[in-house]
Amino acid sequence: MSATIHCPYCNAGQVVGDFDNYAPFYVNCQECSRRYIVEPVRHGVVVYRDGDAPCCSDPECRATEMAGSGQE
Numbered sequence: 001m002s003a004t005i006h007c008p009y010c011n012a013g014q015v016v017g018d019f020d021n022y023a024p025f026y027v028n029c030q031e032c033s034r035r036y037i038v039e040p041v042r043h044g045v046v047v048y049r050d051g052d053a054p055c056c057s058d059p060e061c062r063a064t065e066m067a068g069s070g071q072e
C-alpha cells in the first residue's frame, strides 16, 4: 500500500509506501526537511504537522503510552 502525500509545511508532494497497517509514522520532507506525521486511514492517509496530531496519531506519544501501560 502506498499513497501520495503533501507536506503540511511547504506542500511538496511525496510518495510514501510499504505501510501495511494503520500505525502512524514520521516522514521527513525532501524539500524543506521538516518532519511530519502520516497516518494511514481506511481511504487514504491523513497528514499532521509534528506536534499537531492527537496522541493516538502521534508515533512518539503512542510509544510512550504503550510503554507506560504495558509494564503493569
Ligand SMILES: [Zn+2]
Binding pocket: 007, 008, 009, 010, 011, 012, 029, 030, 031, 032, 033, 034
Ligand atoms: Zn516540506
